[in-house]
Amino acid sequence: MKSFNTIASLQAELAQHSGRQIGLVPTMGALHEGHLSLISRAVAENDVVVVSIFVNPIQFNNKEDLQKYPRTVDADLEKIAAVKTSKEVLVLVPSVEEMYPEPVNETYHFGQVEEVMEGPRRPGHFSGVAVVVRRLFDIVHPQRAYFGEKDFQQIAIIRNLLSQIHYPIEIVPCPIVRADDGLALSSRNVRLSAEARAIAPTIYDTLQQAVEMSQYEDVEDVIEYVMSTLSSFHEVTPQPNGLKFEPEYFEIVDDTTLQPIARWDDAKGVVGCIAVWLDGVRLIDMVRFR
Ligand code: PAF
Numbered sequence: 001m002k003s004f005n006t007i008a009s010l011q012a013e014l015a016q017h018s019g020r021q022i023g024l025v026p027t028m029g030a031l032h033e034g035h036l037s038l039i040s041r042a043v044a045e046n047d048v049v050v051v052s053i054f055v056n057p058i059q060f061n062n063k064e065d066l067q068k069y070p071r072t073v074d075a076d077l078e079k080i081a082a083v084k085t086s087k088e089v090l091v092l093v094p095s096v097e098e099m100y101p102e103p104v105n106e107t108y109h110f111g112q113v114e115e116v117m118e119g120p121r122r123p124g125h126f127s128g129v130a131v132v133v134r135r136l137f138d139i140v141h142p143q144r145a146y147f148g149e150k151d152f153q154q155i156a157i158i159r160n161l162l163s164q165i166h167y168p169i170e171i172v173p174c175p176i177v178r179a180d181d182g183l184a185l186s187s188r189n190v191r192l193s194a195e196a197r198a199i200a201p202t203i204y205d206t207l208q209q210a211v212e213m214s215q216y217e218d219v220e221d222v223i224e225y226v227m228s229t230l231s232s233f234h235e236v237t238p239q240p241n242g243l244k245f246e247p248e249y250f251e252i253v254d255d256t257t258l259q260p261i262a263r264w265d266d267a268k269g270v271v272g273c274i275a276v277w278l279d280g281v282r283l284i285d286m287v288r289f290r
Contacts, residue, residue: 001081003091007099007139010050010092014140017088020047023172024142026133029053030070030187031079034177038146041174043085050140051080052092058104059128065282070190092139099135106131110160113258117251117273118153118284126157133158137167144170148177150184152273152286156258176286178204184285195240196279199233202245203276206230207287210272214289219252219262222272226250230276246277252289264290 004010014022023046025038031053042049053076060066073093080091108130113119119126137145147155155173162169177185182204183197192200206229210222217225227247234244253260255269264270270290276283 001077001083001089001091003077003093005093005095005098007092007094010090011139013090014048014050017048021144022046022140022142023049024136024140024145025049025051026136026145026147027051027053027076028055028069028187029076030072030190031076032177032185032187032189034148034150034185036079036083037177038148038174039080039083039089041172042144042146043083043087043089045172046087046142046144048088048090050090050092050142052094052136054092054094054099054132056099056128056132057096058100058131059125061122061125068191070187092136099132104131106134108161108164110157113153113156113160116153116253116258116260117249118275121248121275126154129154129157130161134161134165137169142169144172146172146174148175149173149286150176150186150284152255152271153258156256182208184283186283188281188283191281192279193243195243196281199237199239199243199245200278200283202233203230203274203278203283203285204287207272207274207285211287211289214264219264223250223252226272226274243279248275248277248282250274255288 023042025042027035039051053073055069057066080089108127114126159171181201183201206226210226213222213225227250230245230247251260252272254267255271261267271286271288273286
């Protein structure tokens with residue numbers, strides 16, 4: 001593994017690998033098994049893998065979330081170095097000034113895929129993601145880029161970005177990695193108190209129950225079940241310190257257009273996406289119905 005703080009030094013290294021297949025794994029660091037699964041997949045499918053570690057300020061619509069976002073670069077580099085491979089793994093760890101030497105004035109729009117779920121609740125978020133991902137594409141020129149399905153809408157946004165900028169890059173969606181108790185791994189999980197971490201798997205349990213119910217209940221009733229189960233959890237199972245789930249949304253959508261469906265057979269692929277506040281931390285998860 002080699003790490004680089006400047007774009008020029010990474011590009012000088014990449015120049016020595018011209019003609020080889022490059023896989024890009026964009027991350028914001030605080031790496032966990034989910035990220036490592038993306039890196040392992042990229043290592044298996046490419047000659048050279050570039051991992052970026054950059055907490056992208058322009059995708060945070062909430063200042064406190066940006067300040068509290070975990071930054072663990074030394075531990076991240078150790079985890080990447082421990083990935084067993086004989087392939088070249090290059091890690092870009094740029095400063096904000098290195099990524100954005102000039103004020104950013106690009107804005108992207110994605111039509112209907114950004115009008116649902118995270119889009120209206122995090123204004124400017126997906127445009128900020130697109131700016132940094134495009135920048136990384138321009139720096140690295142990968143053949144493939146790897147993204148986790150936990151951020152399901154982000155994958156649709158990146159696909160839409162590629163259709164706007166016409167870069168021949170394959171987007172490789174990778175399955176969510178979960179803790180043994182079912183909680184989707186996320187860099188934000190470290191911010192949960194022990195009590196909150198103990199009940200957080202309820203989100204996945206409820207989603208699994210929703211999949212079961214989808215065999216015999218309408219879409220609307222399954223949505224109502226998930227929202228009410230989580231909202232009333234603290235009434236049914238009293239929690240210390242006013243701890244409670246505050247679901248922001250649970251939407252059942254077409255997996256390509258991300259538009260809500262009214263009946264199960266309205267789309268070939270159907271997923272449910274959720275965002276829930278717990279203990280001041282916003283957790284997201286998703287589950288496939290069809
Ligand atoms: O999914 C993330 O961690 C970020 O949104 C990404 C893709 C690395 C862009 O900053």
